[in-house]
Amino acid sequence: MASAPQEQLTSERLAHVRRDADAEVLIIGGGINGLATFRDLALQGIHVLLVERNDFCSGASAASSHMIHGGVRYLENGELRLVKESLQERNRLLAAAPHYVRPLKTTIPIFSVFSGLLAAPFRLLTHTQGKPKERGAFLIKVGLMLYDTFGRDGGRMPRHSFLGRKKSLAQMPYLHPDVKYTATYYDAAMDNPERLALDVLRDGLDAGAHARAANYLSAVGFEGESVVLRDEMTGERFSVTARVVINASGPWTDVTNSGLGMPTQFMGGTKGSHIVLDNTELFEACDGREIFFENSDGRIVLMYPILNRVLVGTTDIPVDMTEEVVCTDDEVDYFFDLVKHVFPGIHTDHSQIVYRYSGVRPLPSSGDTNPGFVSRDYRIVHGRLGETTPVLSLVGGKWTTFRALGEHLADETLDALGKTRSQSTASLPIGGGRDFPLSPSAKAQWASEHAGPISPERAEQLLMRYGTSATRVIADLAVWGDEALEHHPGYSVGEIRSLVANEWVVTLSDIVHRRTSLAFSGQLSHSLLSELAHIMASERRWSNEDISREIMSITVEEGSSQWVLS
Numbered sequence: 001m002a003s004a005p006q007e008q009l010t011s012e013r014l015a016h017v018r019r020d021a022d023a024e025v026l027i028i029g030g031g032i033n034g035l036a037t038f039r040d041l042a043l044q045g046i047h048v049l050l051v052e053r054n055d056f057c058s059g060a061s062a063a064s065s066h067m068i069h070g071g072v073r074y075l076e077n078g079e080l081r082l083v084k085e086s087l088q089e090r091n092r093l094l095a096a097a098p099h100y101v102r103p104l105k106t107t108i109p110i111f112s113v114f115s116g117l118l119a120a121p122f123r124l125l126t127h128t129q130g131k132p133k134e135r136g137a138f139l140i141k142v143g144l145m146l147y148d149t150f151g152r153d154g155g156r157m158p159r160h161s162f163l164g165r166k167k168s169l170a171q172m173p174y175l176h177p178d179v180k181y182t183a184t185y186y187d188a189a190m191d192n193p194e195r196l197a198l199d200v201l202r203d204g205l206d207a208g209a210h211a212r213a214a215n216y217l218s219a220v221g222f223e224g225e226s227v228v229l230r231d232e233m234t235g236e237r238f239s240v241t242a243r244v245v246i247n248a249s250g251p252w253t254d255v256t257n258s259g260l261g262m263p264t265q266f267m268g269g270t271k272g273s274h275i276v277l278d279n280t281e282l283f284e285a286c287d288g289r290e291i292f293f294e295n296s297d298g299r300i301v302l303m304y305p306i307l308n309r310v311l312v313g314t315t316d317i318p319v320d321m322t323e324e325v326v327c328t329d330d331e332v333d334y335f336f337d338l339v340k341h342v343f344p345g346i347h348t349d350h351s352q353i354v355y356r357y358s359g360v361r362p363l364p365s366s367g368d369t370n371p372g373f374v375s376r377d378y379r380i381v382h383g384r385l386g387e388t389t390p391v392l393s394l395v396g397g398k399w400t401t402f403r404a405l406g407e408h409l410a411d412e413t414l415d416a417l418g419k420t421r422s423q424s425t426a427s428l429p430i431g432g433g434r435d436f437p438l439s440p441s442a443k444a445q446w447a448s449e450h451a452g453p454i455s456p457e458r459a460e461q462l463l464m465r466y467g468t469s470a471t472r473v474i475a476d477l478a479v480w481g482d483e484a485l486e487h488h489p490g491y492s493v494g495e496i497r498s499l500v501a502n503e504w505v506v507t508l509s510d511i512v513h514r515r516t517s518l519a520f521s522g523q524l525s526h527s528l529l530s531e532l533a534h535i536m537a538s539e540r541r542w543s544n545e546d547i548s549r550e551i552m553s554i555t556v557e558e559g560s561s562q563w564v565l566s
Ligand SMILES: Cc1cc2nc3c(=O)[nH]c(=O)nc-3n(C[C@H](O)[C@H](O)[C@H](O)COP(=O)(O)OP(=O)(O)OC[C@H]3O[C@@H](n4cnc5c(N)ncnc54)[C@H](O)[C@@H]3O)c2cc1C
Pocket: 028, 029, 030, 031, 032, 033, 034, 035, 051, 052, 053, 054, 055, 056, 057, 058, 059, 060, 061, 062, 063, 064, 065, 066, 067, 068, 069, 217, 218, 219, 220, 248, 249, 250, 251, 252, 256, 259, 271, 272, 273, 314, 359, 360, 361, 362, 396, 397, 398, 399, 400, 401
């Protein structure tokens, strides 16, 4: 619980929520899907309030493989609708958020010609869930032809290509010498999903005072037609009423419904973990691409270069939502084995891990189906709280499809309110993706025009970090200066102050995990943590005790092996 000055700040922090105890719509959950729905409803002029128990984008949305993809492998589950929608949304996001979403060349190493031919179409046609069989070249070719049909965006995305063994090894010499073919196609990736999520939130808030959101505020009960909220910093409770409640609490959807007095059993999430490696040889072996392949157990796994590191994932393990999920040593061994499977000459070990993380996919419950074959599509289930309050529970939903899902949930909400849509989000730019310069020369020009008190090089660095919203940071640097951090020259004191002041930062973890990629890319040190905590202390009036507690909270995570200090 917060100490006295923090409590005072907390009540200031929530003044906008407490000012008005009635909303047309209450959204529970500030992951990407709750945020996308918030943005959409806010843009329709709806009085919408979003509450997030922790920080924005800290649940499943912080645990993804960072891919914006059609999901080649969902084809064999027969999920054609999902693949089509995902590819369309991938293409839209490349245009709407070019500051955070980039094309990702993807290569599948193939070790057989005909394997899986009987198993996969059988699964597609009958929706039965056999043991995965190795996917051979022929099957992958058919899948990628379908993928091209759905996803080429009028020819803007390149067609897939196949190479034989000799050419594959010439292009990627570290590949396993038994490789028979490689298939290459394009998908997309986001280096910093948390920042993209914040842009979605800001778009909603910018729609006007009718849109309100707060982090560290939980929905904990339902009493007399009101939802009870709890401030997670002080424990204080208060109530709000809403004409419609949306439960977008991801893998916690059943837990939230149960807390509201409406027990459900919609969810059956599976745990997935990742490690981030500092391994130059592996980085080079990937040749700038995602390597997407079938591991020896039949699971589809991946690795790709990101922020000068290599991301390796992932697992798919059924879990109990009441338990904490962590990336275990067994999973780490699994990741090391999968690297060996494609790049047998490359050595990996624990000393190269700079970060590891784990999360639960918000999947529908599905009996004893093999986790890899559980549908990744979403649905919206209608229910009722008390006598009169409709509640829409979201079951499922990927990162890739957040805009379409937000639109879908918003449409059902508008229906329930008896209102109609006034604008579409289909081709609206997102946050700092608005007017984002695409070519190197346009970027340089933007930087020299907007640099103000800083150098054009620094302005370009901020453009790449925040998109065109960098102008907000630059305006703050004009006031606070741009003195580099002592323990990380890539950031300045003024920049961190700007993030703290403008981006709903409550804890030190918010800064290192979600406003920056410092933890993910393994750039943290104890001295940097202390420097950041002291900057936050002056903005947030923290005592020495507050500072130690904040640093400890991150060190504790290190102890539970959620992340590793460099
Ligand atoms: C290992 C893994 C890899 C993945 N890889 C990809 C990928 O590469 N590409 C892709 O498209 N998708 C991927 N996904 C899926 C994607 O990340 C998730 O489906 C998506 O982020 C879910 O977002 P959400 O908003 O529905 O849920 P969440 O992000 O979990 O948000 C729900 C929020 O609700 C909050 N909450 C819970 N209870 C309450 C309460 N009572 N009051 C207030 N707030 C509450 C939680 O704190 C949480 O922040 C992956 C998922 C995992 C786990």
